[in-house]
Amino acid sequence: MIDDIRKSPLYTIVNPKSIAFFGASNNFGAMGSTCFASMKNLGFEGAVYPVHPKETEVQGYPAYASVLDLPETPDLAVLVMPTRLVCKTLEQCGRKGIRHAIVVSGGFREVGGDGVALEKELIQVTERYGIRFLGPNCIGVANPHHKLNTTFLHYEGSAGHIGIASQSGSFVTQMFNYLARFQQGYSTAFSIGNGANIDLVDCLEYLGACPNTKVIALYVEGIHRGRDFVETARRVALKKPIVALYVGGSETGRKAGFSHTGSMAGPDRLYDGIFRQCGIIRATSVTELYDYCRVLGALPESGGRRTIIQTHSGGPGAAAADALGREGLELAEISKKTSEKLKELMPHTGSIGNPVDITFSKNPLDFFSAIPKILLQEENADMLLVYFLISVEMATRPLKAMGMDETEALAQAEKLMKDLGESFARLQRECGKPVVGFSFRDLSEPVFQALMAEGIPVFSDPKRAARALSALSRYPRLREKIRAAETAN
Numbered sequence: 068m069i070d071d072i073r074k075s076p077l078y079t080i081v082n083p084k085s086i087a088f089f090g091a092s093n094n095f096g097a098m099g100s101t102c103f104a105s106m107k108n109l110g111f112e113g114a115v116y117p118v119h120p121k122e123t124e125v126q127g128y129p130a131y132a133s134v135l136d137l138p139e140t141p142d143l144a145v146l147v148m149p150t151r152l153v154c155k156t157l158e159q160c161g162r163k164g165i166r167h168a169i170v171v172s173g174g175f176r177e178v179g180g181d182g183v184a185l186e187k188e189l190i191q192v193t194e195r196y197g198i199r200f201l202g203p204n205c206i207g208v209a210n211p212h213h214k215l216n217t218t219f220l221h222y223e224g225s226a227g228h229i230g231i232a233s234q235s236g237s238f239v240t241q242m243f244n245y246l247a248r249f250q251q252g253y254s255t256a257f258s259i260g261n262g263a264n265i266d267l268v269d270c271l272e273y274l275g276a277c278p279n280t281k282v283i284a285l286y287v288e289g290i291h292r293g294r295d296f297v298e299t300a301r302r303v304a305l306k307k308p309i310v311a312l313y314v315g316g317s318e319t320g321r322k323a324g325f326s327h328t329g330s331m332a333g334p335d336r337l338y339d340g341i342f343r344q345c346g347i348i349r350a351t352s353v354t355e356l357y358d359y360c361r362v363l364g365a366l367p368e369s370g371g372r373r374t375i376i377q378t379h380s381g382g383p384g385a386a387a388a389d390a391l392g393r394e395g396l397e398l399a400e401i402s403k404k405t406s407e408k409l410k411e412l413m414p415h416t417g418s419i420g421n422p423v424d425i426t427f428s429k430n431p432l433d434f435f436s437a438i439p440k441i442l443l444q445e446e447n448a449d450m451l452l453v454y455f456l457i458s459v460e461m462a463t464r465p466l467k468a469m470g471m472d473e474t475e476a477l478a479q480a481e482k483l484m485k486d487l488g489e490s491f492a493r494l495q496r497e498c499g500k501p502v503v504g505f506s507f508r509d510l511s512e513p514v515f516q517a518l519m520a521e522g523i524p525v526f527s528d529p530k531r532a533a534r535a536l537s538a539l540s541r542y543p544r545l546r547e548k549i550r551a552a553e554t555a556n
Contacts (some may be wrong), residue, residue, distance in 0.1 A: 161196025206236025227252025281290025371449030377470025384422030
């Protein structure tokens with residue numbers, strides 16, 4: 068395990084102070100130009116040296132005809148250029164003294180034939196100069212904490228706590244917007260590509276030591292260093308939750324993975340066993356991968372299965388109860404002490420069983436304060452699942468009825484929604500128990516955005532919420548199994 072993260076070859080790759088960029092130009096139809104623009108867009112603060120045989124200026128930066136002409140030796144080289152030029156370019160980088168690189172260019176092992184020989188040549192060149200590199204056939208990296216993004220899509224949202232190592236660049240870049248919608252973001256993101264020099268194991272080890280990473284996501288098409296992967300994952304899982312999506316278990320998935328990155332996949336059951344042995348939580352879809360990460364990275368640990376459902380509608384409460392049961396979670400028993408406290412706040416039409424169905428609050432604000440506070444203090448409960456039915460429009464209506472003009476009513480309603488979300492999140496932090504929400508309304512509503520910004524995940528249906536809570540409940544037990552096994556040995 069890395070005792071000092073700066074000793075990892077990946078540290079310089081995602082925290083460079085200076086970059087030599089190959090393949091960028093003033094032609095914005097070229098991928099290299101798009102990647103370069105993404106780096107500019109995030110505001111990378113280090114020195115940038117575009118290298119181009121003809122251009123004297125690239126997107127506002129002075130360009131150099133050769134890497135050997137640069138005024139300093141950059142920390143990192145990024146190559147987005149024709150395959151035939153990659154080895155020669157890395158040879159020159161080596162002569163300049165550059166020891167870290169990202170090779171975005173494809174056309175190597177993944178295409179077979181001559182590509183296999185080209186990748187071998189690439190490895191030989193880098194070994195000769197001691198260059199550590201990501202790729203080839205990758206998208207690059209994103210480290211928003213360092214304002215670094217070498218991928219072709221602009222980074223959206225803010226720096227976050229999800230670290231990802233992916234054998235597909237798509238599930239890094241194409242998730243920028245997806246995560247931003249849930250007020251989430253990456254700590255560090257690696258697109259591994261063919262993994263010719265730096266692979267999944269190296270990235271997992273780095274993310275395990277990364278101080279900005281609270282949860283690790285893996286997109287896996289095939290594991291090449293099985294023993295090293297197991298040993299590293301077991302060590303990392305003792306400190307941080309790991310969620311993995313494996314797509315090579317079916318024949319169609321195996322074929323797609325091989326043509327994508329040249330990865331050799333194995334049977335689905337084999338990977339099930341590997342993940343269990345490592346304490347890794349397996350996701351069955353991309354959506355699940357990030358759902359689990361949202362919960363495991365943001366909420367306090369649970370370890371227990373007992374859950375209270377808070378709702379103001381019977382149908383969603385029943386659907387949530389069914390979803391929890393299917394995931395092996397339990398409905399917590401509401402104690403007499405809690406019931407007595409709830410009676411003072413709930414109408415006679417409400418139900419103080421579990422689900423706690425409020426139907427229509429005596430004071431609507433109690434749904435976000437007094438009632439969840441009581442439920443989170445219930446000693447028989449480990450977690451709280453809340454169904455939200457609220458919107459700016461619903462809050463605007465009574466304000467307009469009181470004579471407020473529409474513009475002012477809308478502004479006040481939006482502020483109220485944001486305040487309610489923030490106060491609910493503060494309550495969750497004070498009580499120290501995990502809270503997850505779900506709603507069938509648009510999650511772009513201010514109240515949901517405020518909740519998610521403050522660390523309370525909100526999902527679009529009860530099944531997704533229940534599965535995420537199940538993952539949150541499983542992780543501490545998986546970790547304890549690893550500890551017990553190590554003690555026994």
